[in-house]
Amino acid sequence: MSGRPLLSVEGAHKAFGGLVAVKDVDFIVKQSELIGLIGPNGSGKTTMMNLISGALKPTSGTIRLDGEIISGAPPQRIARQGVARTFQLVRILPSLSAIENVIAGAVFGHVRAWGDDAYREAEILLERVGLGGRANVPPGAMNYIDQKRLELARALASNPRLLLLDEWLAGLNPSELQIGIDLIRDLRDDGCTIIMVEHVMDAIRSLCDRCIVMSSGIKIADGSVQDVLSQPEVVAAYLGEEDA
Numbered sequence: 001m002s003g004r005p006l007l008s009v010e011g012a013h014k015a016f017g018g019l020v021a022v023k024d025v026d027f028i029v030k031q032s033e034l035i036g037l038i039g040p041n042g043s044g045k046t047t048m049m050n051l052i053s054g055a056l057k058p059t060s061g062t063i064r065l066d067g068e069i070i071s072g073a074p075p076q077r078i079a080r081q082g083v084a085r086t087f088q089l090v091r092i093l094p095s096l097s098a099i100e101n102v103i104a105g106a107v108f109g110h111v112r113a114w115g116d117d118a119y120r121e122a123e124i125l126l127e128r129v130g131l132g133g134r135a136n137v138p139p140g141a142m143n144y145i146d147q148k149r150l151e152l153a154r155a156l157a158s159n160p161r162l163l164l165l166d167e168w169l170a171g172l173n174p175s176e177l178q179i180g181i182d183l184i185r186d187l188r189d190d191g192c193t194i195i196m197v198e199h200v201m202d203a204i205r206s207l208c209d210r211c212i213v214m215s216s217g218i219k220i221a222d223g224s225v226q227d228v229l230s231q232p233e234v235v236a237a238y239l240g241e242e243d244a
């Protein structure tokens, strides 16, 4: 992948008291890459996403977005700088309609849009994620995959430079999973830069340019999916895990 570096993580370290969740992790994500961040349960993947999005401040280390330091900044500032995310447990505003949720993403994000412009863009995004014609539906009346689609549309509404997907495919049935994979593939093909934390290995295999493997807070592998998944240390880390 020949793009320029968009995200650089240098010596990222996060301790919760005596527990080190992320230990001196370094990696670079280039423009338009789709990176899988994988590893066994409790290996530090979500903590790493939280360090990038600003939900957590690193104990030490530096994270840069397009050369600018973002580590330690509040999450709303990092969102404005162009990092959008979805959460392991869907977070949408239940009292707002679908389209209002998407507009909220546009208002607080990287490329801010207001009024009619925001409405039109939100309609396009709803269409894009497969929710065309459902602008006025309250999220509570949607099934799980549609809520996931909505959260993705909200994240995309800010026109992010970097999209973080935290187990976005979790909990989908096999046919929904294929829809979800196709949707992420479309984003990738449009040049979106994405880090996806995922346990669904078929999705990692079919979507990712590269994957980074964490185990006990340490980055143990970084490379093409095929190479990484055949490394003995990675196999050992997954031993006993369902997806190994």
Ligand SMILES: Nc1ncnc2c1ncn2[C@@H]1O[C@H](COP(=O)(O)OP(=O)(O)OP(=O)(O)O)[C@@H](O)[C@H]1O
Pocket (backbone or CB within 6 Å): 016, 019, 020, 021, 039, 040, 041, 042, 043, 044, 045, 046, 047, 048
């Ligand atoms: N806020 C917190 N306070 C204390 N410990 C935490 C906190 N957040 C995470 N941890 C611990 O840090 C370690 C890494 O957790 P993390 O959620 O980052 O792992 P993960 O790889 O995302 O796991 P999973 O795949 O199960 O979601 C775990 O031991 C977890 O219990």
